[in-house]
Amino acid sequence: MSDQVGTITWISGPVVRARGSKFVGMLELVEVGDERLVGEVIGLKGDQMTVQVYEETSGMQTGAPVYGTGLPLSVELGPGLIQSIYDGVQRPLPLIEEAMGSFINRGARFDSISREKKWKYIPKVKIGDAVQGGSVLGVAMETDTFEHRVMLNPDDSGVITWVASAGDYTVTDPIAKLRMGKEEKTITMMQRWPVRRPRPFKNRRGANIPLITGQRILDTFFPVAKGGAAGIPGPFGSGKTVTQHSIAKWADAEVIVYIGCGERGNEMTEVLQEFPHLVDPRSGRPLMERTVLIANTSNMPVAAREASIYTGITIAEYYRDMGYHVALMADSTSRWAEALREVSGRLEEMPAEEGYPAYLAGRLAEFYERAGYVDNLNGTQGSVSVVGAVSPPGGDFSEPVTQHTKRFIRCFWALDKSLASARHFPAINWLDSYSEYLEDVGAWWLEKTGKDWLTMRNRAMELLSEEARLSQIVKLVGPDALPYTERMVLETSRLIREGLLQQNATDSVDAYSSVEKQIRLLELALYFHERGMAIVKRGAPIHLIHDLPVVDMFIRAKSSITNEEMHKFDELKKQIDQQMGQLDAEYRS
């Protein structure tokens, strides 16, 4: 299937040049050297082609052959993706381990999706049906509960001439035949799609349903909408990965695509070992049964790291096309940008800022624009939400990757080293972060909880920014110099910070906060403020409020009240009423 199209003339790390055919296409997949390592054509000039190789090139010689495939770099899509763990170019890591042992050798070639495994398939079309690209031809059960909708390749359309009966099939067995013009085409459950080409949809819809993550600082304060894009920048040790893991665990998406892009091996192992044992709070099934993992760790070949982002988002779009809500985590997009920089440097391209190529911003935009809440070709609705971690050097947000990312996302979760040092987790700085989805998702909260979330949220933010201003004064003159009303703001802010914003990802109760619990906590914090303010205005000294037992009870509520015990918040409110009521009575006269 592949003919020699060139001969290697130059090698430097992952970049190889070869001379030969002028019919090799840009971004064509090629096989390099006698070991047939996978590569992609990234430049053409006369009869010279430049290839980035997805595997280690040590030991490769000039004069070795390059073979063409005629195809762009593509992924295989079909049942069997879920619960898989792939490298950056969709090679299944468990099979590599089986064949080669604990270390990744070169030249491993495996099918991305098992050709042997049979899936229970039920057709949804009949002979004579006219079908379009994206039409659902049938369904296969990918796990016990997950329905994989087998769709026609978006580029195809025609009339069904034959349909397989319900039964067990592999991904290469024919399940239907289609007449396209004069040709008849056999359809299987598997299709290929070039990773750098976004999968088509009918049109974009507004993003106004929040992606609920169970993380209070995200859902309550800086929500991202389904189909939205968010960035998490932060210096090392500030908790990017823990936050990404928490979202992957608890987000109310039906499919999670997690891309470990140039990060630690142990972190991917953690996900692999933990997810099968964690239970999805909504479906009651193991979390792994909705997860696709792409692991191209920092010591794996750098060009494959560049590809991993595209591999992941193409898989995400595929499930979106079925009508599912998909959340994609990319940890970390900075490592992907560095891979771009490394390849660009080897090509001796003119660098823009900090050695990054001038097309960095364009590539970032292309990636984030593949997020969206859309009407699919088959009439269903689905979404891809993207959460990209950014690792700015030295924690300096003015560097190019963070700055360009900010242009293409609408939700910015700024991690803060000093919060992390004080073990305030998630260390998301509430003053530097923002979400542009606030107005969009307000209606959803009102409908879901019957409460005016947006007003309460804004009131809490107001208190927090007031606190920031006041603590500047406190730093200069001490808290005693402030009037009691301002110190009341400090008290309530502490309640919000410790009782709401702080969340312990390792605590079984606190790790996931239901929407109901979040709004109750928010409401109570503001209620506490309102009552407290009334009391201090009558002249009660602030330490009486500070010393109320209910303060401690509130701060512990996040881990002492489970998501099923909402009635306990009524009790907590009673406590506030009782204890504040006493003070109120004392100072009323």
Place this chain on the structure above:
Amino acid sequence: MSQITVQGGQEVVGVARIEGPILVVEGAANVSYDEVVEIQDARGQLRRGRVLEVGQGFAVVQVFAGSTGLSIDGTRVRFLGGTLRIPVAEEMLGRIFDGLGSPIDGGPEPLTDVYRDVNGQPINPTARIYPRDYIQTGISTIDGVNTLLRGQKLPLFSGAGMPHDQLAAQIVRQSTLGKVAGAPPTEGEEFAIVFAAMGVKNDVAEYFRKSFTESGALTRVTMFLNLADDPPVERVVTPRAALTLAEYLAYDLDKHVLVVLTDMTNYGEALRQISNVRGEVPSRKGYPGYLYSDLASLYERTGRIRTSKGSITQIPILTMPNDDMTHPMPDLTGYITEGQIVLGRELYYAGIYPPVTVLPSLSRLMKDGIGKNRTRDDHPRWGAQLYAAYARTQDVRALASVIGEEELSDVDQKYLKFGRAFEREFVNQAFTENRTIERTLEIGWNLLSMLPKKELTRVTLDEIAQYYKGDDAAN
């Protein structure tokens, strides 16, 4: 200079260009990328090098020992046809080698037929075992609040003149496999130690050698030494040679291996030097754009795999230029390693040893190696509480420096006292003091008992009932 272990290969007489440690050789056919070469100068002296780039009819070669004395016509370059390999054997424990893996202790070449590529291969993430077993180092600031696990990479971030060498030596001397608090002491399983020195002073290497001798560990230590006056280019190979041996000991022989790499800053400089000579596009501070990937190819050679009982734990040491943690070396290291232990000058000047600045220090894997059935149930929350309280102390200190200690509230005064005691009693310990995990937890609770119960919101009420020793009424 050592003997070359690979024979044969094509030879080219004369080179086209010499720039620093880089040679451009013309007229060689079928050269492989990353191939090892042997270079002979006009007087017949041999040195080794490696191919960095190949093109049609030319190859760019990096000479490990530098190009001093090489001439255009008088140099012979022989391409040896394979990548750089070193012999590995159990008997290398107790021996000393140069930065390329040749013996310099007067002993013979290791007798083995096992040769391994120094570049190693990436571990498949599915083949790893996630680290869960802690190492008791006997140092409170590590065991208590930045617990080290077997299979973790945890660097020491330090600065010139601070006692990072002593701390590393103490860790190496005292480390045993951790056990549950209260469990009877058992004969600790001992670690094999692989020590790689890159561009450090002879005194430093000597200090470690002496320290290993005194603690009786020398027979289970292998040292790879590239000292300050050795060729800088060789430094790029030294940690790779050390890790290649460590992988053999851990994954082939099932040993628990502790790897100490010092000083990674010198390693980075060697890398920068080569990059600059080659005219590569620099990123930050002149370091090459692939510094992150290059460092990852070292640090990621840590961990445990399912097919072996052994483990590799890495303790790289970095001296931060100008104590700047945002410098590319500590910065990129921190992004790859699983936490960091930061030494601070302020504590050092205050006479506290080890001067571990607790707040910026971190062990990412700690959460998985402590708690019930590992150390003690209260450990995670106890640690978070100590951190939070000490962080508060910093704020109070800042305030006190403005308004004076007398003006502080009662609670703040207590935090101030807590902070001082924390540094003197918890952080500070003798170079020879080996604390058990019970002792570390006890000291922590004693300190927390200086604060009112109401302030302790990170620990549970039950834990307060069980371990709190203070007189809350007086507080």
